[in-house]
Amino acid sequence: MRKEFALAAVMALALASPPVAAHHSFAMFDMTKKVTVSGTIRVFQWTNPHSYIQLVAKDAAGRDVEWSMEMGAPMYLYARGWRPSTLKAGMVVNVTINPLRNGMPGGVVVEVTTPDGRPIGSNR
Amino acid sequence: MKGAVVAAMAAALLGTAGVAQAQDDSAAGHRTEAFSKLPYWPGYWVSEQFNHTTIGGFAAPREAGSPPLQRLNGFNAPWNEEGRRRQAEAARTRAGRRADGWGYPMMMDAATPFQIAITPEETLIVNAYGEVRHIYTDGRSFPAAEDIWPTVWGTSIGHWEGETLVIETVQVQMPYTYFHGAPTFSEEAHYFERIHLDGDRLVTEFRIEDPVTLTAPWSATITHVREGGYDRMVQMDFSNDRTGMEGGVNTIEPPADERGQ
Numbered sequence: 001m002r003k004e005f006a007l008a009a010v011m012a013l014a015l016a017s018p019p020v021a022a023h024h025s026f027a028m029f030d031m032t033k034k035v036t037v038s039g040t041i042r043v044f045q046w047t048n049p050h051s052y053i054q055l056v057a058k059d060a061a062g063r064d065v066e067w068s069m070e071m072g073a074p075m076y077l078y079a080r081g082w083r084p085s086t087l088k089a090g091m092v093v094n095v096t097i098n099p100l101r102n103g104m105p106g107g108v109v110v111e112v113t114t115p116d117g118r119p120i121g122s123n124r
Numbered sequence: 125m126k127g128a129v130v131a132a133m134a135a136a137l138l139g140t141a142g143v144a145q146a147q148d149d150s151a152a153g154h155r156t157e158a159f160s161k162l163p164y165w166p167g168y169w170v171s172e173q174f175n176h177t178t179i180g181g182f183a184a185p186r187e188a189g190s191p192p193l194q195r196l197n198g199f200n201a202p203w204n205e206e207g208r209r210r211q212a213e214a215a216r217t218r219a220g221r222r223a224d225g226w227g228y229p230m231m232m233d234a235a236t237p238f239q240i241a242i243t244p245e246e247t248l249i250v251n252a253y254g255e256v257r258h259i260y261t262d263g264r265s266f267p268a269a270e271d272i273w274p275t276v277w278g279t280s281i282g283h284w285e286g287e288t289l290v291i292e293t294v295q296v297q298m299p300y301t302y303f304h305g306a307p308t309f310s311e312e313a314h315y316f317e318r319i320h321l322d323g324d325r326l327v328t329e330f331r332i333e334d335p336v337t338l339t340a341p342w343s344a345t346i347t348h349v350r351e352g353g354y355d356r357m358v359q360m361d362f363s364n365d366r367t368g369m370e371g372g373v374n375t376i377e378p379p380a381d382e383r384g385q
Contacts, residue, residue, distance in 0.1 A: 025219070026182055028374040045379065047364035048253065049223065050181060054379055068376040072181030074360055075236065075252040079353025080179050098180075106376045108180045121179065 029098040029108045036096045037067055038115065044087035046074050053087060053109065055095055068106040069095050082121040087112070093120065158244035163287045167350035168237035168357070169326055175349050177235055194344045196233035196330065198307025207337030210308035214300050220369045221304035225253050225362050228277045228296055229315060230306045232328060233346050239357055240326075247282065247289060254359045259291050266294060274311040276302050291317040310336035325349055 039057030051071040059065045071077060074084075087093070092115050097107030112120040170177075173193045176184040203211055226234045231251050238251040249257040259280040266272065272279055278296035282289055293315040299306030313334035320327055326348040333341045368377035377383065 025374060028376075043379070043381075045364055048360045048362050049365055050367075052364070052366065052376075052379065066382075068366070068378065070181070070366075070376055071179050072177055073236065073252070075354075075358055076177050076181065077179055078358055079351065081353070082179065100375060102370060102373065102375055104370075104375060108182070110178075110180060112179075 026108065028100055030101050031098050033099055034096055034110060035099045035107065036094050038094045039067065039092070041087050041089055041091045041093060042066060043089060044084070046084040048073050051077055053095060065105050069097055069109050070106070071109045077121070080122050086121055155244055162242050162244065162284070163321060165240045165242065165321060165326060168239060168354045169348040170237045170351040171233045172325070172347040172349050173233065174235040175351060181235070183235070194346060196229050196307070196344055196346060197305055198309070198342070201307065201342040202339045203337060204339045207308065210337060214308050218304045219372065219374055222365045222367060223303045223362070225255055225302060226251065227255070227299055227302035227306060228257065228293065229330065230299060230303050231255050237351050237354070250357065252357060252359055253362055259289070278315070288318050288320040291319070308337060309334045312336050
């Protein structure tokens with residue numbers, strides 16, 4: 001299985017108003033930053049109260065690192081065109097997240113694209 | 125003689141059946157008429173605060189200048205000393221808690237759509253986690269004290285005032301116990317709701333009285349709008365909350381298969 005890693009530029013994001021938490025606070029995420037991680041899907045957890053993308057990518061030293069990327073509840077993903085089969089193990093994707101503040105490999109998902117930048121699902 | 129008796133019995137039975145059929149038809153007719161007078165609120169309703177929730181699970185920023193929306197979390201309720209003590213305890217323990225669902229009253233102000241099914245006898249409010257409120261509108265009173273106890277969703281009765289559903293709910297477990305974002309009302313709290321449709325918005329006016337935790341009744345108005353993208357209510361349980369705690373702040377725990385579960 002080919003695994004790729006690319007850490008894109010960290011961008012500041014100015015929000016018009018702070019996001020409203022769903023079932024927990026979003027204080028654990030740095031909502032002012034965006035990080036794009038390219039890697040291979042290990043598993044896509046289609047579960048309540050959150051779905052999660054487990055993405056394996058290589059770090060700067062070439063070691064495999066597994067990222068835990070949190071998404072909303074399946075009901076909302078469904079309404080945005082997502083399905084349990086949208087992401088399959090072995091798929092290579094780019095996932096843009098607001099990263100965890102504690103530096104652990106994880107964050108909350110902003111968007112998911114194919115390696116050539118085509119959107120997967122929608123966010124509207 | 126025997127034939128005459130049988131004939132008489134048959135006639136009597138047929139007559140009884142005819143009366144019963146007429147009563148059934150009348151009851152069905154009354155129910156159909158009652159149904160026709162009730163509002164119809166189809167759609168997947170979501171608290172306006174959470175309209176257009178993204179795939180990340182947070183509400184999209186509202187346009188600058190939008191009027192503020194009220195919440196049911198009780199942060200601005202007129203707490204008395206006991207209420208403030210409970211709120212302080214909740215603030216101290218909230219970050220390390222996990223939710224079991226939304227519960228009442230928070231399912232009425234949640235990032236989870238609900239549907240409303242209205243019948244003459246009861247109104248059902250059902251959300252995507254399978255949480256259901258039964259609001260009996262058949263004229264009954266609350267059950268006797270020995271027949272009622274605190275539950276996550278409480279016990280509700282209601283009636284219609286025109287096109288407004290008026291609800292009273294009692295015997296709700298302290299909401300914070302079930303969901304750590306919920307208020308810390310006591311089990312003696314009495315919840316009053318008035319729900320009506322205002323254009324495309326469902327408006328719910330809450331008033332909550334709680335002699336244990338409040339100095340005065342607390343009111344909040346929650347608006348719901350129809351969320352698009354659904355063709356059915358997909359209900360799933362609350363099975364994979366990976367919200368963890370590290371250094372006093374939340375984080376994402378590793379998946380269960382990496383935690384040896």
